[in-house]
Amino acid sequence: MTSTNPNPSSRFESAPYIPPDRIFELTAQYLSDPASPKVNLGQGTYCDSNGQPWILPAVAAARDRLAATGLNHEYLPILGHPVFRTLAPRLALGSALHATLSSQIATCQALSGTGSLHLAGVLLRYLQSQTSPTSPLPKVYIPTPTWSNHHQIFTSLGFEVATLPYYSATTRSLALEPYLATLAAAEPNSVVILHACAHNPSGCDPSLAEWRQIAQTVKDRHLFPLFDAAYLGFNSGDLDQDAAAIRLFAGEEFGLEIGVCMSFAKNMGLYGERTGCFFLTTHQETTARNTESVLEVLQRREVSNPPAYGAKIAALILGDEGLTEIWKEDLRTMSGRIREMRERLVEGLVQFGAPGDWEHLVRQTGMFGFLGLDEEVVKELREEDHIYMADNSRVSIAGLNPGNVEYVAKAIAERLRKRNA
Ligand SMILES: Cc1ncc(COP(=O)(O)O)c(C=O)c1O
Structure with missing residues (x-):
């Protein structure tokens, strides 16, 4: 007869207690x-x-429409809801720039803002493993202070995180000089996390003139600008104004390759639906298509395919003039x-x-x-x-x-x- 030990040793004994968020x-x-x-x-x-x-x-109206037209619960494609994947980058870039860049954009639906940032990190890590497997990963410059999750998203993927002074508690405003000086000294190919608008937690955003200085430094140093766009339209009530920095970097004036991590948690109130989108603008169509194929593999490994409901709601709102107008009013x-x-x-x-x-x-x-x-x-x-x-x-x-x-x-x-x- 085998005796049952009331307190058998556990393979999980080494788990430390980590206080809750x-x-x-x-x-x-x-x-x-x-x-x-x-x-x-x-x-x-x-x-x-x-x-x-x-x-x-706008969300309530979209939900009603979805219910009336027969909502199903099938899997989405691995890269996500096709209409959502087209309309989300168009929202961030604006119709004109989106039309200009369209074939050079690689897009993948992701698990809200957090999942988009994570996917961006997974992509950068993958590409590094292909091109220079023995070199360290690029450094990720993260503003101080910042949203509490940024550090752990990137350190958990093995990136070294570097501090980017952002806010002066004395002037209670953006500390532009040390910010630019740090970027100007950053190693080429480093990643810079930029809050597209509504900087969390300081509430201080660069002016357009300051964004220009930042874009110039990013360009001069060959850094990779990765926008965290969690508040488009929510900040000022005007989507174009809130997306101005993204458009400045990717547009004709600077022509930079950028990454954008979009969340629809705050601006559509889809907090729990985990509705997000990661996209990149590249310089060539082939680069975009190839990168998208990599994103598809990475997404398959990570979550297989993204959640459908929020993306269906967002796609309806972004694709219908009437619903878009209601949404703008909501913003x-x-x-x-x-x-x-x-x-x-x-x-x-x-x-x-x-x-x-x-x-x-x-x-x-x-x-x-x-x-x-x-x-x-x-x-x-x-x-x-x-x-x-x-x-x-x-x-x-x-x-x-x-x-x-x-x-x-x-x-x-x-x-x-x-x-x-
Ligand atoms: C700056 C910033 N980025 C990203 C997020 C991600 O949010 P979610 O993953 O819920 O979209 C938040 C949420 O508070 C945020 O403030």
């Missing part, structure tokens, strides 16, 4: 908090005036409310006597901003006022609405006044 943990804490009022300024999701998830009217609604909330938050902070200068919150754009509070205040706000934000006081402005902005401003002002008393 702080932002997702914060959301879980917020959801289980029975208090009212409570406010979640942690995770970057746009909510309605009652703090509930907002289904964009104006979201970006307009975020701008209004920035103003109301600053007004409230001033009105309730919060010490300090808050004007940078209005100057910054996009979903996020830094309040500049110390961790103790952040903790008090969470535990006593039920206002949840990242420990470094980065706030998602999208979590504010007309019903809670005054409450938040008052709570912050009171906590800061007490500290200063």
